[in-house]
Amino acid sequence: MKKLNLILLIxxxxxxxxxxxxxxxxxxxxxxxxxxxxGEDALEYLSTKTDNEYPAPELIFLDINMPRMNGWEFLKAYEELEAYKKAKKVIIMLTTSLNPTDKEKAKEIVSINDFMSKPLTSKKIQSILNSFDSFFQ
Incomplete structure (x- = not known):
């Protein structure tokens, strides 16, 4: 399995x-x-070049409930970013939310590849890497 270059935790x-x-x-x-x-800081990070390149993480773990800009607001703004500023493809919504409405809402958003409860574990990481291996090639 290929080692990823960049993971963004929001x-x-x-x-x-x-x-x-x-x-x-x-x-x-x-x-x-x-x-x-x-979300605001994450969008700024994704839109800022370093060494003449945008960060373009392969994988983003996104929380829902955050101050200033929550996960849903982040996703709405993220959708409007130019393709070269976005993640290579995989966004995992990682949350403590037990609200079934959140899970249903996440299924309707194209950018979200999976919806998981916190905390992140070794087993969850391996599952994600195996499930989305073709995205990371």
Whole structure:
């Protein structure tokens, strides 16, 4: 399985980001992990060139409930980004929400590839990497 270049974590909880980053590092599945604490910061990050390139993460883990710009608002703005500023394709909505309406809403949004409950685990990471392996080629 190919090692990913960049995973973007979008979650307002610093402890959750720290834990998820540790799990991802333990799985040794990517070169870089970037954490942003709300949708606004994530959009700014995706729209900013570094070394003449946009970040273009292969995988984004997105929380729903965040201040300033929540996950749904992020997705609406994300849809309007130019293709070269978006993730390579996989967005996983990772949330504590138990609201079945959220899961149904997520199914209707093309950009969302999966909907999972927190926390991220080694088993969930392996499942994602296996399920979406063709996207990462």
């Amino acid at each position: 979650d307002d909880d610093a402890a959750t980001n720290f834990f998820h980053k540790l799990i991802l590092e333990k799985e040794n599945c990517c070169e870089n992990i970037v954490c942003k604490e709300n």
